[in-house]
Amino acid sequence: MSPVLAALRGRLVVSCQAYPGEPMRHPDTMRRVAQAVAAGGAAGIRAQGLEDLRLIRAALDLPLIGLWKDGDGDVFITPTLDHALAVAGTGADVVALDATGRPRPDGRTLAEIVRAVHERTGRLVMADVSTYEEGVAAAEAGADVVGTTLAGYTPYSRTGPGPDLDLVARLSTDLPVPVIAEGRIHTPGQAAEALLRGAHAVVVGTAITHPTTVTRWFTEACGEPVR
Numbered sequence: 001m002s003p004v005l006a007a008l009r010g011r012l013v014v015s016c017q018a019y020p021g022e023p024m025r026h027p028d029t030m031r032r033v034a035q036a037v038a039a040g041g042a043a044g045i046r047a048q049g050l051e052d053l054r055l056i057r058a059a060l061d062l063p064l065i066g067l068w069k070d071g072d073g074d075v076f077i078t079p080t081l082d083h084a085l086a087v088a089g090t091g092a093d094v095v096a097l098d099a100t101g102r103p104r105p106d107g108r109t110l111a112e113i114v115r116a117v118h119e120r121t122g123r124l125v126m127a128d129v130s131t132y133e134e135g136v137a138a139a140e141a142g143a144d145v146v147g148t149t150l151a152g153y154t155p156y157s158r159t160g161p162g163p164d165l166d167l168v169a170r171l172s173t174d175l176p177v178p179v180i181a182e183g184r185i186h187t188p189g190q191a192a193e194a195l196l197r198g199a200h201a202v203v204v205g206t207a208i209t210h211p212t213t214v215t216r217w218f219t220e221a222c223g224e225p226v227r
């Protein structure tokens with residue numbers, strides 16, 4: 001196993017992302033968020049956008065999973081080979097990309113993209129999948145690590161309020177590559193359970209780095225203002 005993946009075994013990766021139009025959507029802000037979660041013990045960082053990745057790479061020596069969300073089609077996480085090569089160029093250790101079965105905007109197959117990233121950059125590839133079958137296909141296509149990132153985010157995958165830990169468990173048992181649990185992990189207990197069920201590592205984003213959503217959880221629990 002690569003040293004980068006070995007360093008993540010049994011550990012927490014924190015996804016540091018803000019969304020278009022949000023106050024925290026700023027590379028230097030995300031760099032500071034990444035430094036803050038590193039101080040809390042994050043073993044790795046997952047981040048979006050070339051400038052965010054460059055700044056985080058310069059500031060931190062932790063394993064860095066990079067992606068580039070682009071376009072308004074179904075496939076938007078590092079959708080093409082050009083995006084993947086650009087992410088690799090930021091110094092990210094792992095290039096995360098959409099590995100669902102849906103067609104990519106550049107018409108390339110997942111196997112073609114994985115091979116090109118390996119040959120041209122030497123970086124690892126994290127395959128973001130939504131189903132068991134996509135996880136199996138991604139491992140066959142040469143992905144170094146499979147993430148359950150997109151479970152619940154394709155029209156055909158199982159949705160629910162929490163993480164799909166059954167999917168995590170099945171993939172962890174069956175795949176020859178490490179599986180990372182990612183998506184809607186909102187509590188420390190869920191993160192620990194994902195590891196217990198076989199995940200190599202766990203990625204948590206919203207619950208740690210998205211204050212607008214976390215605040216909404218609390219405001220909704222508090223109910224309507226009392227008049």
Ligand SMILES: CC(=O)N[C@H](C=O)[C@@H](O)[C@H](O)[C@H](O)COP(=O)(O)O
Pocket residue numbers: 015017067149150153182183184185203204205206207
């Ligand atoms: C579906 C999609 O676009 N997921 C993205 C992938 O990078 C991010 O928006 C998520 O925040 C990330 O996966 C972490 O998940 P959560 O924020 O639920 O802990």
